[in-house]
Amino acid sequence: MELHQVRYFLTLASTLNFTRAAEQCNVTQPALTKGVQKLEHELGGELIYRERQLTQLTDLGKEVLPMLERTLASAETVRRRALEFRRKEVAPLKIGLAPSISASLFLDPIAEIAKGVPGLRVELREGAAEKLVELLLEGEINAAIIGKDVQDMPARIDDWSLFEERYVAVLAPTHHLANRLSIGIDDLRETVLLERTGCDVAQKIQRSYSLEEPLQLGHCSGHDLHLQHMAAAGFGMILTPEHMPRLPTLKTIPLEGAPVSRKVRLLTVQGRRYSPALDAFVKVARLRDWSTEVPHRDMPRTTLPEVASAAA
Numbered sequence: 001m002e003l004h005q006v007r008y009f010l011t012l013a014s015t016l017n018f019t020r021a022a023e024q025c026n027v028t029q030p031a032l033t034k035g036v037q038k039l040e041h042e043l044g045g046e047l048i049y050r051e052r053q054l055t056q057l058t059d060l061g062k063e064v065l066p067m068l069e070r071t072l073a074s075a076e077t078v079r080r081r082a083l084e085f086r087r088k089e090v091a092p093l094k095i096g097l098a099p100s101i102s103a104s105l106f107l108d109p110i111a112e113i114a115k116g117v118p119g120l121r122v123e124l125r126e127g128a129a130e131k132l133v134e135l136l137l138e139g140e141i142n143a144a145i146i147g148k149d150v151q152d153m154p155a156r157i158d159d160w161s162l163f164e165e166r167y168v169a170v171l172a173p174t175h176h177l178a179n180r181l182s183i184g185i186d187d188l189r190e191t192v193l194l195e196r197t198g199c200d201v202a203q204k205i206q207r208s209y210s211l212e213e214p215l216q217l218g219h220c221s222g223h224d225l226h227l228q229h230m231a232a233a234g235f236g237m238i239l240t241p242e243h244m245p246r247l248p249t250l251k252t253i254p255l256e257g258a259p260v261s262r263k264v265r266l267l268t269v270q271g272r273r274y275s276p277a278l279d280a281f282v283k284v285a286r287l288r289d290w291s292t293e294v295p296h297r298d299m300p301r302t303t304l305p306e307v308a309s310a311a312a
Contacts, residue, residue, distance in 0.1 A: 001043075002038075003072065004025075005035045005036065005038055005039040006068050006071060006072050007072060008025055008027075008035040008036050009047060009048075009061075010068060011025050012032070012036060012055075013048075013065055016056065017055060018032060018033060036048065045060045047060055047064070091119045091121065091276060091277040092275070092277065093121065093122045093277040094125065094140070094141040094142050095122065095123070095125070095141065095142065095144070095145065096124075096127055096135055096136070096141040096143070096145070097124055097125070097126050097127075097144075098126075098127070098128065098129045098145060098146040098147055099196070099223075100196070100244040101145050101241075101264065102241075102243040103245075104243070106145070109281065109284045109285055113280035113281055117276055125140075129144075129146040129147075129148050129150050132144035132146060132267070133150055133153070133154065133267065136157065137154065137156065137269060142268070142278045142281075143266060143278060143281060143282065145266060145267075146264070146265055147262045147263070148262065155270075156271070157267050157269065158269070158270045159267055160265060161263050162265060162266055162285060162286070162288075163263075163264055163290035164264070165241050165242060165261060165264055166241075166242055166254070166255070166258045167201060167239050167242065167255060167260045167262070168239070168253065168255060169237050169238070169239060169252070169253045169255060170228070170237065170238040170246055170250050170251070170252055171231055171236075171237040171250065171251055171253070172231055172232050172249070173249070174234060175191075175234065175251075177191060177253070180253055182253060182255065182256045183253050183256065184255075184256040185256070189213070189215065191216070191236065192216050192217075192236035192237070193215055193217050193218060193237055194227045194235060194236040194238045195220050195227075196220065196221065196223075196224060197220050201240075201260055202239070205239070205259050205260050208259040208260060219235055224240070224246075228246055228250060229247070232247055232250055239260075241262060242254075266285050
């Protein structure tokens with residue numbers, strides 16, 4: 001099946017007149033007729049009733065018409081996108097974000113590079129750090145932002161530290177610790193902790209304080225939003241990076257001494273040629289003064305800007 005055959009048939013289906021269809025397709029009538037006949041042969045049946053005074057679609061023609069319309073439209077979209085790309089009218093940038101990495105932190109850098117990269121088109125994808133490394137190597141994403149160490153990190157991955165981010169307590173306003181200015185280790189012993197599946201924040205706190213008794217872990221989930229809804233319902237407290245988007249009904253309280261934090265890092269593939277969009281993003285991210293978004297760990301901060309909805 002060739003696209004010009006599809007175009008001939010669609011024009012004929014619209015005009016129901018071989019002469020006018022040939023004129024609109026800028027071909028001779030015999031050429032249009034031959035193209036439609038080849039399409040009918042490939043599809044195994046007649047698409048058009050051919051009568052001297054009457055030209056109509058057959059039942060098969062009516063059945064395949066919308067599908068062929070979508071086929072031609074998709075082909076035109078591909079052709080147009082390819083032309084835009086060759087003309088540099090489209091500059092794709094695919095960034096992977098690990099869970100709980102707030103996209104809001106990177107909106108200003110993206111807006112900054114958009115000024116110098118016409119046609120910038122950003123796609124954000126979320127995934128576990130290990131999965132993002134795979135997508136990088138496969139070329140499915142151009143860069144990744146992660147907040148945890150990856151075991152057996154491939155040597156081909158370039159890894160730059162951007163900033164350090166502390167963990168805070170997130171809880172409902174009705175929680176018995178909600179009125180504290182800060183939350184200490186004794187407070188953590190007395191409450192139920194909600195933890196993301198596969199996260200080891202509680203273990204890091206136990207090691208930091210050399211606790212003999214494990215902290216009390218309650219419900220868990222693989223999604224931050226699920227945990228936040230459980231916290232809002234009073235099931236417990238979440239220990240989470242301070243810039244993770246969260247429900248506006250929840251309250252944030254710093255942990256005394258900032259016992260646990262994480263380094264947010266930028267990953268790309270070593271030796272792979274950067275597009276102008278990726279090159280600009282890497283430069284802006286590495287040179288940016290992140291202290292404007294990420295306060296010093298020792299700075300008192302009892303409340304954080306709230307985000308209306310959490311990332312899925």
